[in-house]
Amino acid sequence: MKTVLITGASRGIGKALAQKFLSEGYFVIGTSTKGTSTISNENIITFQLDLANPESIKDCAEKILKLKKPIDILINNAAVILTEKDNDRNEINGDTLRKVINIDLVGTIDFTMQIVPIINPGGHIVNTSSRQGSFDYVFEIKNPSYQISKAGLNMFTRLLSFQLKDKITVSSVHPGAVLSGLAASDANMRPEEAALYIYQTAISNPKTGQFWFKGQPFPW
Template sequence: MKNIVITGASRGIGFATAQEFLSNGWFVVGTSTSGKVNINDDNFLSIRLNYLNSETVTEAVRTIKNTHKKFTVLVNNAGSARDVLDDPLDIDLLREDIAVNLIGPADLTSRLLDQLDSPSHIINISSMASSLCEPVEESWNIPAYKISKAGLNMFTKTMGYQLENKGITVSSFDPGWVKTDMGGEDAPRDTKEVALELFDLANRKVETGQFWLHGEKRSW
């Protein structure tokens, strides 16, 4: 049996991804800020992780290590988007989005490296909004979120380079615009489609340090 850690498994993309891996016979560790995830399955372990509370990160790492399992996939999916559309940059929101979307996943990943198998795959859920080559006026005007996810992309590139000789692939993944609490009701994609794409990417041997959309490399 293979093992995966998915952060932010209580809702949206993370919840659908946890279900996809479980239905394919994986053991899944899923996190939420409360520690509760509405999945009842012997192969599912829910744990508390709130990137705005460093004690929960330490406790989550301890719990994951105590499973004494090696993990083949880590999906850094938990994220927040706190800007109000078209508002100017708010420094407090920037600090919070950087804590949740960049420092948190970087911290968790670094502390879990010993638990990762070789080969294994770290997938960082990024966004079109992070892209430095999309015209700003054609993507969302949510600056704190965009800056934090652009940083996450550089985390993908630098970790991809550093971990390649350990057999660990690191990818950024653009899910498109998805119907979730974050994406809203008007989004064209559903979470199941995204979970299938993530399952496929996680299980493919791909070039490390790249940015993926619909199974193809996309521009940064």
């Protein structure tokens, strides 16, 4: 039985991903900030993880290591979107920037580097990015802290893909504009639909260090 580790598996796209992988016969290790899950299945175990907190990251990674279940796929899905909409011009706000980068970028990188040693050769790390992190998708200033953070996550994908070349594939994915907790105003995809595309990318063996949307290359 293959094993997938999905951060933020308690709701939205992460929960739909957990359900998809379970239906495909995977053992799922999920995380949520409370350590609870609403999925009832003998093949899922959920750990508490707060990506804002280095102690929580270390504690979660240690618990996962103790399971002695090598990971085939890691999906870094957990994130927060904090907007600067409280100021009309969407100006970058230092507090918002620090919070978002700390969770979505620094926490994700810290967690990933602690999990890499137990990822099987031939495995796949999928970083859930966003079109908002794409340099080609800047038409207006919208959630700048989140945009900067996801652009940084894309660079992490590229750098890690070089570091793990010929061992582990590393990808960024844009899930789509999804009707979930972080939904944009033009959101039109169900979490299950986004999860299906991410699942297909995750189980395929694509060229490492790329950015994908619905299985097609997406501009950085």
